[in-house]
Amino acid sequence: MEKFLYDLTWVLPLRSDVATPVFQFFSWLGYTAFFLLSLPVIFWTLGRKIADHVAIPTVLAAVAMYFLKDLCQDPRPPAELSIEGTRPDSFGFPSGHTLIAIVFWSSLAFELRKQWFTILAVILIFGIAFSRLYLGVHDVEDVLGGLLFGLLILGGSRLVLTPRIQSTTSRLSVVGLSALALVPITSLLVWPNQSPPGGMFLLSGFLPAWIAGASLQAWFIPALRIAGWKILPGALLGFLLLFGLEFGLKTFFRSVETPKELAQICAGILFGFAVTLAIPALFRLLKLEKRTVVT
Structure with a gap:
């Protein structure tokens, strides 16, 4: 059993010049950058309800991933087994790619309820999970841990969290909003290491801003979304604005020598409000959105 969980030498004969780019692509689909690009598009095109049901569990999954990695402090496989000859600085257990992929793609599949997309989601989840083994950056135990915790968070979000998100965000319920928003912030107070990863500070600002921004949008902006050729x-306009915001914030925070943690929290807050409130308001002003029953 120990050999199965930790020995990756069986992966080496599977590697080839054809397969490597394929699994590198699968692995890219599990990086933070991909989700940061995907969540705004879901919000702008599929509507607030679907976006909330995908984004909030995904952010909570990311929080769990960061916390569990620092709690378990499980080393990754040796660098010589990595296809790039190096290994990431973060700990191995659980596989964050696998954990977040299950929550993100499964939540989206539950919301879309399309057979073809469900099949695609399953392929992507297992492709992303196996890519971490193929690339030599996780062992089997890490991936199985990601699968287990991903399923637990997915099940919890579907059975408990998701049915309440809509009423929580649409009515600006103080209790519901605080309970969701305080998850990343509270985790910082009980972090197993003295120094949480930078992504945690970003999420601590992003999640409450996303929830509050989505709630304000529901109150003050009609239920609109981008559709068709628009x-x-x-999406290009939205991304340009987000990249511009990122560049501007980095420049500003460097100029005033803002502490890194505070800068990341502020960036998360501004990005959350930009995605859910400011940019949709601009879409409406430019008449890029149309009225829809999707809320």
Whole structure:
């Protein structure tokens, strides 16, 4: 059993010049950058309800991933087994790619309820999970841990969290909003290491801003979304604004020598409000959105 969980030498004969780019692509689909690009598009094109049901569990999954890695402090496989000859600085257990992929793609599949997308989601989840073994950055135990915790968070979000998200965010319920928003912030107070990873500070600002921004949008902006040919120009405009915001914030925070943790919290807050409130308001002003029953 120990050999099965920790020995990755069986992966080496499977590697080839054809397979490597494929699994590198699968692995990219599990990085934070991909989700930061995907969640705004879901919000702008599929509507607030679906976006909430995907984004909030995904952010909570990321919080769990960061926390569990620092709690368990499980080393990754040796660098010589990595296809790039190096290994990431973070700990191995559980596989964050696997954990977040299960929550993100499964939540989206539950919301879309399309057979073809469900099949695609399953392929992507297992492709992302196996890519971490293929690339030599996780062992089997890490991936199985990601699968287990991903399923637990997914099940909890579908059975408990998801049915309440809509009423919580649409009515600005103080209790519901605080309970969701305080999860990343509270975790910082009980962090197993003295120094939480930078991503945790970003999430601590992003999640409450996302929830509050989505709630304000529901109150003050009609239920609108980008559709048809307007999706591409709208998404491009939104991304340009987000990249501009990122560049501006980095420049500003460097100039005033803001502490890194505070800068990340502020960036998370501004990004959350930009995605859910400011940019949709601009879409409406430019008439890039149309009225829809999706809320």
